[in-house]
Structure formats: C-alpha cells, structure tokens
Amino acid sequence: MNRGAWLLGRLAQIVPSFLAIGLAVFVLARLLPGDPVSAVLGDRASDATIARLTAQLGLDRSIPVQLWGFLAGVMRGEFGESIAYRVPVTRLIAERLPATLMLTGLAALIAVVAAVPLAFIAALRADRWPDLLIRSVFQVGLSTPIFYVGLLLLTVFAAWLHLFPVGGYGEGLGEHLWHLFLPACTLAFSFAAVLMRSLRGAILQVLTAEFVDFARAKGLRSQVILGRHVLRNALIATVTLVGLHVGSLLGGAVITESVFAVPGVGRLMVESIFARDYPVIQALTLVLAVLVSLAFLVTDIVQMWLDPRVGR
Amino acid sequence: MRAKLPLIAGCSLLSVMVTAALVPGWFMPHDPLAFDFAALLAPPSPEHIFGTDQFGRDILSRTIAAARIDLQIAVFAMGGPLIIGTLIGLLVGWFGGVADAVFGRLADLVITFPFLVLVIAVVAILGPGLINMYIAVACVGWVVYARLMRGEVRVQKAADYVAAGRVLGYSTSRILFRHVLPNAIRPVLVYAVTDMALAILLGSSLGYVGLGAQPPEAEWGVLIADGRNFFTTAPWISLAPGVAIVLAGLGFSLTGDGLAALLDVKR
Amino acid sequence: MSLSVRDLRVVFTARDSKVFAVDGVDLDVAPGEVVGLVGESGSGKSVTLRAIARLLHANATVSGRVTWQGQDLLTMPEEPMRRIRGCQIGIVFQEPMAALNPVLPIGLQIDESLVAHTTLDKSARRRRALELLDHVGIAAGATRLGQYPHEFSGGMRQRAMIAIALASSPALLLADEPTTALDVTIQDQILRLLLRLKDELGMALLLVTHDLGVVAETAERVVVMYAGRVCEAGPTAKVFAHPRHAYTQALLRAMPGTGAAQAKLIPIPGMAPRLDAPSPGCAFMPRCAVSEPLCATTRPGLIVEGAREMACYARDRL
16 A cells, blocks of 8 residues: 555544544533533523523523534534633634643653663663663652642742742743743653553564664664664554553643743633533534544654554 | 452551541540640641641541441442443444444544543532432443453353354343343453552542532542631641542552452453 | 684573583685585574574674684674675575565665675666666666565565675685575575586585485585584585485485485384483484494594595494
C-alpha cells in the first residue's frame, strides 16, 4: 500500500471519531442521573425560571431533536451560552485554550528533554547506581500527586527563592513562558517518569538487537550507534506512548492550572463544576477529547515518519 | 531477589499504613480534632512532630486519621472498575462476535477522553463527593480491566483444559467462572495493585480541587488543600499528608511491580 | 600470517552458571587465504568470530591473544579497535534482515561506514556507494540507495550487507554463516560473489559455517570445532579425503553428496555436549563410535603433522 493513501485513510478516520466523541458527550450528559436545571437553580426556583432555563438549555425538545441540535452546533463550533459568564461558550474556550496548550506543550517538551538523556544514562548503566538513582527518583515521582509537586515547587522556587511568579499568566509570550515554567515542570514530572521508564526499557531491548552489533562491526563511533541506530528505534516504541499520554497531560493540566491559577481550560472546567455551568463542562469535555484524538493522529504521522515500515 | 526487594518494601509500607488506618489510636500522638489555641500554625517541634494547622490541630494525628479514607479510596476506586471490567472482559473475550466488536469501538472511544477529565465531567453531573467519585471512576476505569481480561481470556480459550471441560460436558458458566476466570485473572489482579496507587493519586487530587472527599472528612488531598493558604508562612501543614500520599503510592506501586516480577506477568 | 589466534577462551557468565563457549582455540589466516571454520551450532565457531572482532557483550570474558598484523586486538584500546573494525577487517553476519537497521535507508547504512573510515566528501561517498552496489551485483543502485531493508529481497539484503562490509576494502572479511538464512539457489550466488570479491580485492576470508558443502566449495583450509575446541585443521581437500578426527569423520559421513560415492548417510547419535561443565576427557567421546577408555579421562592434545593438526587418539585408526 502506498503511504500517501495510508495517510489519507488515517486522516479520514478523524471525522467518524469526532462524531463518536460528540455522541458520547451527548449520551453521557443525558444518561447519568441528575437534572441540570434543578442543580443550577436549586429547589426554590419559580416554575417560570425553570421553564426559561430548560428552554435555554434546549431540554424541552425531544431527544433526537436535541441530539441533532447538539451535533449541528458542534459542527458549527457552537456550544450555546455559558450560564455563569453569559457569553458564548466557544468564545470562553477560545480565550482559555491557548494557556492550556502552551502549558501542556511546554510540559511535554521539558519531559522529553529530561527523559531522553536520563533514559540513555539509565539503560547504559543498567542496574548500577546511576540507573538505580534515576529510577528511584522517578518511582517517587510516579507516586507523588501533581498538585503536591506543584505546591512544593511553588513553595521553594516562588515563595522562598522568588525566582518565579506564584501564579497567573502574564502578558505577552515571554511573560507567559515565565509564568508557565513552574506549572510545566510540575506537569512534566510524572510524564517524564513514564517516558523515562518506557524509553529505558526500549533502549535496553534495542541494545540487544543484531543491527547494533553490526553497527559496531562496521566500526561506527558509539555516539553514532546510540544517536542514530538505537535512539531512532527506541523512539518508535516511545512515540506511541507519548500520544497515549497526551490525555493524562491534559487531565494533569486541570489540576496544575488550579494550583498555579493559570487561566486555562482546566481551571475553567473546575470553576464550571462549582458554578454548575453545564454547557461549558459539556463543551470542554468534547474539546479535550478532540485534542486527544488529534494527538493520536499526530502520533501516527510521526510514527510513519520515523518508521519506514508503517503504511507499506 | 530482584522481585523480592520491591515486594518486601511495598508490603511493609502498606502493612504499616493499614494498621494505622485500622487502629489509629496506636499511632496518633494527639486527638486529631482537638484545637490547641496555644499552638496555632506551630512549626514542627517535639510536641507536634509535623507542626499544627491554623486551629492548632496536630498535623500528624490528622494525617493518620485520614489514612482510613484514603485507603478506602484505594480499594473502592479500584474495586468498581475491577469487577465491572473483569466481567465485561470475560464475556466479550469468551463470546466474541458483535459484543466484542462493540466493546472494541467503545474502548477506543473511552481512551480518547482524558481519564481525569472524564471522571471530572461525570463528577460534575453527579455532584462532588466520594460516592460520586467512585461511580465516576467505575464508569471510566473499567475499560482498562476489560481489555486486559479480554486478552487473557482469548489466550485461555485456546487452552487444552477448556476443550477437556467441554468434552466432560461442563456448562459454559462453569467453565467460564470456575476455570477460565481463575486462570486469566492473575495479570488483572497484579494491575489492580498498581492501580490502587493511581487511585490514591486520583482521590487526593480530586479532594484537593474540592471534587472528592468533602471537608470535614479528613483526606490527605483535603488536608493539603486546607493548608494551601498558609504555604508561604506554614509550609509544614502540607508536609505530612503529602509524604503520606507518596508513601502509600510507593507502597502500592512497589508491591505491584514486585508481584509482576514474582508471578512473571508482563506489563 | 595476517590473523593469528592463540589460546582464545570465551566464558559467558550467567546469574549462577558459567558457559565455556570457546576453550583454547588456535587459528591462522594468511593474506588472501580462505579458511572455513566449521562445527555444529553451539560449537563456538560464531563466538570465536565475534571474539576476534571484539563484538561480544559484557557477559563474556575473553582471554588469549588475537594478533592482527602484529597488533594484539584483545588488549588494544577501544578507539584504535574501532578504526580496524569495518576498515581493515570487514564483518558479515548471518541474518541480513536482523543486521540491517530496519528504519534507515540502505544508502545511509553504507554511507556511515564510509564516514567512519574515509575522508571522502559527500559526493565521493555517494559514488563509492554506487560502485559498491554494482560490485556486489545490485542493479539500479541509485534507486536502491534510498530504499529500506524491507524493500530488498533476502539475497539482495545479504549483498547489501556485503557491500557495507567491503566499504573500505578490508584485508580480511569475517563472514558468520553468510548463506545460512538464504534460499539454496541464492546461497550459491552469494558464495560465488564472496569468492569473486576475494580474488578481485585480494582479501582473506574467514568463513564460519555449519555446512561442509560450503567449505568444500570455497575454503583452502578448514578448521573443525567441537565443544569450543579445535579438533582438526588442515588443507580442505586432505581433511575431506582422509579425516584424522573421529568427529570430522562422523560429520563427513552425515553429509550427503560427499565422501565415498553413494556411501550410506550415518547421522551422529546423541546431543551436542554441555558447555557449562566440561568433562576431563574428549568432549566428543559420548557420541563417538571409535572411542577408547583413555578418551573418557584424558583429553587428547592437538598434534601437528605437517600442514595438519588433530586432537584424537584414533587419528591413525580412521
């Protein structure tokens, strides 16, 4: 099979998966017990108020009509109006999304930059003290909740050493990056641990491959063997993992943004829960899932680029 | 030896914690609810090893008192998905066909949603609280168990003893629950131990943002959230509960890793 | 002598056991000579080859002397050793599919060899790569350079691996079962290719194989290994016509199409010996048809008679 056709096929899968995500969000919101209207208004609202909100949320129409309206809205990028902010949900999310994307992107970058060299050190010194040290630190990292890592970094680097701001987002790209550095490190920690673990295993496995022996038999320098032959093959195994973990990064962003008061969609989500802002919660769930499936797509494309066997 | 060291470390950590949860009185130096207005936000001292909070309550005692809730979270947040997922995995793995195909699609769909986001979304609809958190985790977390179980069942289905059971005329349910289930469940149970570490992290995270355990329930994440307004002036408030979470997480993940190595379960 | 191996020993250490894979091997390869190193799997022939090139992993302890043009390869620091590997000594493995990196184009895998051992610039390296492909009989080199191993057939992959090994015109080629993974018809093509290249380039060839037919076709001298030791060595024609070790004789009788015309094939009974607990006597004794009591207690030493060497008490009775 031709790789171009493979890529087109992969791109085409995006449409049904977006539809499925929309459907799932819709079903989820209606399947679970609990009435959004009374939850928002409480027990003592007048009938007129209840009717108005029911109409506003579109809950007075039949389920198929609601579904059609919802999916059609999703296709147009319309999710209704936020109950708490009284602005279109789309606008609200558009304002908040860049901070989250920058945070998760920066975190992924930090995690990769930290995990790749550490994984090499650990794998090349397997079962000796550098390996044991690195693995122990990350074992602890995997057992530390994100919010606690955040609080610790906040206490030490922001409150005591005053190296970074305590929270917020700032103005302009430079300030954004400066404000997001600690949150990104927080978010990167557990991700780097997962990445390091998997990459170390992959490197150990690749090191036993015959082509590594042959590369040595060719008299290549060890930097070339590690950097070209080993890394590339180990990365193929790891890229999939990175893709699968974009979801946990976004989930972690919800917590991190709460700790550092970053005005992203994660914090918006938590705020919306307390404000019972159903349209926002529903739209955010959908947008985050769409981001994850886009990440899966990017993963597959990177995989194809790294591994010539994919799609042929 | 490689398998035993993590296993011993993990089990010792866990047994101390479980004991502390069951008989907190043996460990607590003070009444966790007793206010001590002479020592508000007191730093660590021989009297209060981990200091006191804004009401003068002993942090260590509060942390020990919270162990019960957090270990309960570990068990329940793992148990729901374990039971539902194992059953579904057993059935779709055994019967295959349309149910299996539907399961495959559904599982792909569920992993598209970030786990925490989906749990939060479900909690949002049900309302914050521990019980609702368990329901939310069960709604989302069963997929992992079902996938694991399905794979194992498909391997077992081809095994000789299954054919032998059929020849002997055993009923399908007898073969499934008396023979296939015990043989297939080992990797699932090993994963479940590791999953309890994740459950504690999830439970305390939701507690911290206010969606899990609700004050005055003492839960480690809630305790840390209580102290967050004082983290510049009294950072010790969050130290003991934070360390407790890390130790509990380590206890479960080391035990899980050790079991996996001991039982030769691939991860 | 361009390559001389003396008392080579390789011990693999596992968690609680030691395997004596190579146990005192002597071996010589003269310039331009083809030497066949034969034995069953587990006889230590491939380990010997990898030990010569210092390609074994950390679980192997190597001792003895490997002299290449006056330098001891085993005690040499890693950097000069690296410059000899793939440059003066080329190496070809058994499984081209495993030995070639699946995710790198063939052109790059040839090119990096040239980068490591020559000062050629980019365009000169490309010309050399095309020349090499042409040399090993791969047509349409320009398109082939951009392709990946999985786009090559088995025989073509082995040719490509040989091209890589020949990149800097080595004086010695170590070939580890270069034809075993291939179809029979392709095997013959590859053997003839190796012999032609040897003649054209004037290099020596140490050919490790379990296939006596391959040795008969190609090697001037043969070294037979059993249980990590040399049991017989000498000119191929003489060894094949009149073996002087019970194991060599048994091997030849187990091989179709050689020896006395239409002689009955006699398989060697028993199993390959255990290498973790060597016996004090001859390792072949339990399977030997002509053994005597002495064989069980005292290992026969290697005896030199003219161009031939053998380690067998029955050498004159065979």
